[in-house]
Amino acid sequence: MPSSVRAGSLKDPEVAELFFKEDPEKLFSDLREIGHGSFGAVYFARDVRSTEVVAIKKMSYSGKQSNEKWQDIIKEVKFLQRIQHPNSIEYKGCYLREHTAWLVMEYCLGSASDVLEGKTHSKNSSCSI
Structure with a gap:
């Protein structure tokens, strides 16, 4: 990596290829x-190319602690790309728009806390991502 490229920057090819x-x-x-957490809101959506839900x-990476937020997003994307197991939520990709990362995952009913608490799945919530 050229010395002019800051580690973690989108100009870094290793980081750019994550998105x-x-x-x-x-x-x-x-x-x-459909949900809101400390890192951002979770949405139900439809992929217009395949109609898949x-x-x-x-996750916004602007404002206070923007560099820390950006580094957390990079870590999460790298982690999710490595997980491939039939019992885990499928990672579909990540997009960037206006200082917001769009982390796209398989949609499922319920949340991780529902599983831990033994609750019945609800149609209005998504698995935690």
Whole structure:
């Protein structure tokens, strides 16, 4: 990496390859908020290319502690790319738009806390991502 490229920057090829280049607002429709956490909101959405239903976690990396937020997003994407197991939520990709990462995952009913608490799955929630 050239010395002029800051580690963790989108100019770093290793970081740039973590994110799809397309505009997520053109790829996903019917966004409806289904949950909210400390890192952002989770949305129900539909992939316009396949009509598949997905869950999208939108995480802003602007404002206070923007560099820390950006580094957390990079770590999460790298981690999710490595997980491939039939019992885990499928990672579909990550897009960037206006200082917000769109983390796209398989949609499922219920949440991780529902599983831990033994609750019945609800149609209005997504698995935690």
